[in-house]
Amino acid sequence: MAGVEQIEVVVAHQERATLRVGDVFLKIDTDQTRTDIEVEAMALAPIPTPRVLWRKPPVLALAALPGRALGRLTEPSPASAAAWVAAGAAVRELHDAPLPPWPAPGRDEAASDLDGEGEWLVTNGVLPADVVTRNRRIAEPAFRPRPPVFAHGDLQVTHVFVDGDTVTGVIDWSEAGPGDALYDLATLTLGHPEHLNDVIAGYGTDVDLDAIRACWSARSLLAIRWLIEHGFDPAPEVALLKSQL
Template identity: 30%
Template sequence: MPVCDVREVVTQHLPGYRVESVVPAGDGLQNVAFEVNGELIVRFSTEPDPARRTDLITREADLLATVAGLTPLAVPVPRFTAAEAGCLAYGRIPGAPLIDVPEEQRLAHGPWVAETLGELLTALHSAPVERMAALVEADDVPLEDWRDEAAETYATVAAHVPPAYRRAVSAFLRTAPPAAGYAPVFTHNDLGVEHVLVDAWAVTGVIDWSDAAIADPARDFGKLYRDLGPAAVDAAVRTYRAAADDVATLIDRAVFYARCGALEDLAYGLETGRTRYSAKSVTALEWLFA
């Protein structure tokens, strides 16, 4: 997306707004984002199908408006949408993505951050499922499929896994997953450290709700376990008040998702050259496959 197109869409939808600077603000599998004037995030969907792209943007804008009334943390509040262009613009939330914090500091302060995220998950997982199902889809992929996909991923990244962990990874991929038996809830569904914003270790907001779904509540805890470790998940559970699941079985599934997710993130980092993702995944092997 050229800078000139970003300027055009902003001036078209915010008459009188003067665009003085446009800088890249990140890109992922689903979106490309730009920061305008240091205060506005303008994001474009990479979905190639125009009809689906329009639907995704419209649904996400509606979702964000609803989530803003549920969560104790800041979420992106749309300033405008240009659904046909796959564009969603919102005010920049203060803070830096937790993935940008040096790893040693991130892990040391992980439990403190996770206490706040436990409160967030209480709000999300307690939301009326019927209401949220009108805004997001169900994501009920069987756990066996998660394991099988992780096995396929591992075949492509095994050489990058330190030898000390390879036997444990192989054993995990041969083991039956935990029993499902959960009540689906509204989830962020991608609560990795790249989507958590912090300032002086206070959580200032959570971004990127494009994967939000009605799903297993352990999905959200799995990302915390993968990226911040078991102490952080213990801290999140202490502030978690939703009656979504038995805590022991919730954590069992969270560990399962974390193990699958670490292999996925390792592959993503290696394929894209984003070393922050591959580095944090290798670090996580210590508590995931010790």
């Protein structure tokens, strides 16, 4: 890394920080269990992932992926429709892989958290009560039992990298495990509903669109307080919840 002129702070909060130094990403995590999962998940995933350069807890060094992120929540995606189709195909390949050996996160706990988060949003004036109540109803199908798949768990649009119409890799695997296929698809398209049909075309199977919308509402309701408390702008999630009316 000799000759590097600057260090880029990719993300930083009380639990985790990611720095870019030249062509190397340095991930610092207070919880080494998350790092253990990330390293193992990348080794098991059948799709491209960053190469692990070295690990010296609490730091994990990863090689940068070629290309650029599929998009960002607050901006129109610069990627082609074909790139979004390719992303859907990559997600399907992941979901068709054998389940990883560690346990799935509890969904009942997430469902109960939704009520508390909704109350906090109203009490603190973040959202009107009617918006929260409506989205709480929309979110209900997100918690219906579905067969688990090998899920990424945090498949944000910034975590999928493409070069032209080709997926070059997927990053940030610390939430990976047996999980809900539709939650992955919803996370990928949150903020970019115009590309949902492209993703489904690449995914190649019937998808419950109401369940996708339910996951949009559930993820947004659960995320907003955390984003605010960690210094992030929840505008995309707030806009989505309002649009569901």
